[in-house]
Amino acid sequence: MRTLVTGGAGFIGHHLVARLLSRGEEVVVLDNRSSSSPMPDHPEATYVEGDVVSPPALDGRFDVIYHLASVASPPRYLADPIGTLRASSEGTRIMLERAESDEAVFLFASTSEIYGDPLVNPQDETYAGNVDVESPRACYDEAKRYGEALVYAFERTNRVPDSRVARIFNTYGPGMDPEDGRVVTNFVMQALRGEPLTIYGDGSQTRSFCYVSDLVDGLVRLVEAGERRPVNLGNPREITINEFADIVASKIQHTGRDYRPLPQSDPLVRRPDITRAAEALNWRPTTDLDNGLDRTIEYLRTFSA
Numbered sequence: 001m002r003t004l005v006t007g008g009a010g011f012i013g014h015h016l017v018a019r020l021l022s023r024g025e026e027v028v029v030l031d032n033r034s035s036s037s038p039m040p041d042h043p044e045a046t047y048v049e050g051d052v053v054s055p056p057a058l059d060g061r062f063d064v065i066y067h068l069a070s071v072a073s074p075p076r077y078l079a080d081p082i083g084t085l086r087a088s089s090e091g092t093r094i095m096l097e098r099a100e101s102d103e104a105v106f107l108f109a110s111t112s113e114i115y116g117d118p119l120v121n122p123q124d125e126t127y128a129g130n131v132d133v134e135s136p137r138a139c140y141d142e143a144k145r146y147g148e149a150l151v152y153a154f155e156r157t158n159r160v161p162d163s164r165v166a167r168i169f170n171t172y173g174p175g176m177d178p179e180d181g182r183v184v185t186n187f188v189m190q191a192l193r194g195e196p197l198t199i200y201g202d203g204s205q206t207r208s209f210c211y212v213s214d215l216v217d218g219l220v221r222l223v224e225a226g227e228r229r230p231v232n233l234g235n236p237r238e239i240t241i242n243e244f245a246d247i248v249a250s251k252i253q254h255t256g257r258d259y260r261p262l263p264q265s266d267p268l269v270r271r272p273d274i275t276r277a278a279e280a281l282n283w284r285p286t287t288d289l290d291n292g293l294d295r296t297i298e299y300l301r302t303f304s305a
């Protein structure tokens, strides 16, 4: 089995590559290193530096392509909206064409962001979403929606008949970039440094946090199960950002709160309905927030000195 992972040097990609290698797969990573994990490369994998939008030559045929390449942290995609739009639109088309010529299975890493600021909670895969094309987050949301639409178009026209779409919800764990600006890394790093936790808005907005090994397990199962409909992958335990701050503070130290304005069109709720993943993939997360956060804090501690 020969597998290409675009974005394989990123946070989720790093863990996915480890899992594929442990299954005996030959893994090639294509990554432009724009938002790499600080974890070292896997010596058994082949790393090719380059962009999905203008990829370098990749020799040989792939059986499976996992297309993960994209920035995913809000501050990062807001800083490069055009690059973000290109990675999931042009980049996805180019990688689909590669899957077509290789007759490979193609997995597209989509996102809970395609539901936008959802008007239903939890979100199941039939929910069409509430996305504002004028909002700053649209560079990510709309690009991923377009990427999904491309996958379905390549499937319908029989050009890439064997495709998968994973809608990935908030994921955390060791290997995150401590400076990625997301809530998990921000709160843990702030508590470790004795700084107040920066809460955007009043902290009543919700998220559901999935531990990275659970997520990777879902991605691999999705490829194996042959499910062609989009599948939510996330942990259904939903908490407010205030509750999350309390949990981090209780595990590290209480450093107070610094309330800041809520970023524009920040979703107020987010929680996956994972019925489809449970039924079609026999998948559900097994690591609870308590354990997963302990492991993440242990990892992030090395950066706080």
Ligand code: UDP
Pocket (backbone or CB within 6 Å): 073, 074, 075, 170, 181, 182, 183, 184, 186, 187, 198, 199, 200, 201, 205, 207, 241, 262, 263, 266, 267
């Ligand atoms: N957030 C926060 N403080 C931070 C970083 C994020 O309150 O220092 C909030 C953010 O406004 C959002 C939630 O935490 O409501 C999750 O943000 P994150 O950037 O991790 O990911 P998102 O789910 O928005 O993609």
